[in-house]
Amino acid sequence: MTEPTAAILTSFSSALADVVARTTPAIVSVHSHRLRASGFVWKPGLIVTADEALADEGEVSIKFADGTARPASIAGRDHTSDIALLRFDARDMAPVVLSSAVPDLGSLSVVVAAEHGVPTAALGAVSLVGRSWRSLRGGEIDARIELDVRLRPSHEGGLAVNASGEAMGMAVQGVRRVLVIPGATIGRIAGRLETHGRIARGYLGVGLQPVKLDDGVGAMVMSVDKSGPSAAAGIRQGDIIVGWNDENLSSVRSLLRALGPDSVGSVVDVEIRRGGEPVRVKLTIGERADA
Structure with a gap:
């Protein structure tokens, strides 16, 4: 007979694995010069990644879980919000649906990223939730969300997903803390980058x-x-x-x-x-x- 506690942990573990499995098809690795990052399909043929983890020059490629790689071009980037948009020749990958909801303090979150194309997952908690704020570079971020989780440099640009499987936003490395660029901010900035290629200031x-x-x-x-x-x-x-x-x-x-x-x-x-x-x-x- 299975112990009640063991059954709860097994159920929780399976549910968490299911959340990750539903997210990974949209996750890619981003290679630019000597830098490595993660990214996710925002729209067909378009990938969102962390601008700070993207090289300033040189070729860019994206790598998938099956080991294949494809070239990508920079459609636009915004240093102030740490959002970059890449364009690649593939429209058969289902994009992520970003939620505009702000998570509850203390709720669980999984950062789903990639290492050389292979999906990775790290479990943490939402350690701080606050109002909109302005980044050190002047970007308007719709909500302050911090995660208590370890984030490798190559995992910047990965997705922060809540326990329900909703994508809250993009995980990036802040000053001594991991931040989430919310879905509302990504939608606003990436939309302008897709249309204009830059953010006017x-x-x-x-x-x-x-x-x-x-x-x-x-x-x-x-x-x-x-x-x-x-x-x-x-x-x-x-x-x-x-x-x-x-x-x-x-x-x-x-x-x-x-x-x-x-x-x-x-x-x-x-x-x-x-x-x-x-x-x-x-x-x-x-x-x-x-x-």
């Missing part, structure tokens, strides 16, 4: 330094790109930006957050102080060349 053409004022905070202009949008609007070195579209500036970070993809080409009212006197200018946000 707003550009002011100034170097800014936060300063404290008697009535709040401001952003002092430390340098000006002579061919940039700020110079065209008449902003000078030494000016202090204190307002943006009739709202007081809360921080330099809040100003930078306003420079998302949809900001390019928009006209904003900028309130500045020049020699202690208020000045208002209209500025047309440009597009960052290295976006």
Whole structure:
């Protein structure tokens, strides 16, 4: 007679193995120069992988569980969200359905990745769940999800799957922790990469330094790109930006957050102080060349 505890563990183990088995057909290894990563089929002929684990130059190939390899090309990449999109000549692989749901704290998660094409799995728990956040490179991530799991460099770009088999997002290595780039973020960024090949970022053409004022905070202009949008609007070195579209500036970070993809080409009212006197200018946000 099987012990109740043994039966529960056997059932749990089988269910977990089934979750992994249903995920692995869409998982591939990504080889670029000397770097190795994992990825998954996002749409027919398109693979999502971790941008940071992708070489800056050279050929890219993807490897499958049966040992076969195929060339791939970079359809687009976004350094700020750590998402890269690869294109390959195969439409017979079923894509992953990404969930936009945010997992519960403490819930189980499996990172399904690949090593030289061979599927791998690592079990962990969701150790932190938080609101949307901004990456160190300026990317808007829809939710803060951290996993208590070990992630090898070659497993970056793998799928984080919950106990129900839903793909929550892409597992990447953060600073001393494993992060999940949520499905909502991947859908938004990869969609733009598929269409445009890049993520446009707003550009002011100034170097800014936060300063404290008697009535709040401001952003002092430390340098000006002579061919940039700020110079065209008449902003000078030494000016202090204190307002943006009739709202007081809360921080330099809040100003930078306003420079998302949809900001390019928009006209904003900028309130500045020049020699202690208020000045208002209209500025047309440009597009960052290295976006």
